[in-house]
Amino acid sequence: MSPRGVTIPDVRERLFAAAERVLEREGPGALTSRAITGEAGCAKGLLHAHFDGLDEFVAELVLDRFARVARHAEELRGRAGQGTVAENLLGTALALLSSAGPTVAGLALTRPAASLRIREALEGGAPGFDTVQDAITDYLDAERHGGRIAQGADTAAAALALVGTLHHLLMTGGHDRQNERERAGHLVALLEAGLRRGPYDIG
Structure with a gap:
């Protein structure tokens, strides 16, 4: 346990990671401030010292994970000409499924106040699915x-198809991560084949 007055490095990430473990193990209903700080092994009041309640914490967790995936997607352009197109697209898809997994992405749906905060942040320019889609198109x-x-x-349509499918998997998926990865892999293979042929090659 952390003593009072001692600064914990990367406290936000420590709490975020602890929350993800609680969610993965016990589901959204078990996510309380006490459960998070207990999992993180820190003082019970630490979460409220850094966040204005659990709803703000949840909103910041979801936005942080979306931003992490957006940064990964924005690095895609630097991979143009390297590896294969399918490998590069799949890497971004898997990053989204892991960093903003179903338990995290669906969490805000259980907390309307957090959902409102997230929507307002995204409308204000915070990185989200649109950012990932634009990066894939680029x-x-x-x-x-x-x-x-x-x-x-049609690169924009391909990016929309990929991000839209990933959004669906995140919002409706359960704990079968292997199945989600396989479905993403199948879609990427189909998209890559279509992108190589183009819209006018039906042979």
Whole structure:
């Protein structure tokens, strides 16, 4: 346990990670301030010392995980021409499924006040699914420019299809992570094949 007055490095991330473990193990109903700080091994009042209650904590957790995936997606453009298109897309898909997994992404649905905070933050420009979608489109545009996908490929539609499917998996998924990864992999393979052919190649 952390003594009073002693600064804990990266306290936000420590609490966020603890909350994720509680969610994974026991579900949203078990997520309380006491459960989080107990899991984190720190003083019971630490969460309220850094957040204005559990709703703000939940909102910040969800937004932090979305921002983490957005940063990963924004690094995609630098991978244009490296590896394979399918590998690069799948890497981003798996990052979203793991960093903003179903237990985290669906958490705000159980707390209306947190959901409102998240929506307001996203409308104010915080990174979310739109940021990831734009980053994937930019990456695919770079791959099209480099000749690795067809010139007529609809990159925006492909990015929307991928992000929309991932959003569905996050909002409706359970704890079968392997099944979610496999479904994402199948979609990426289909998208990559279509991007290589382009919209006019039906042969």
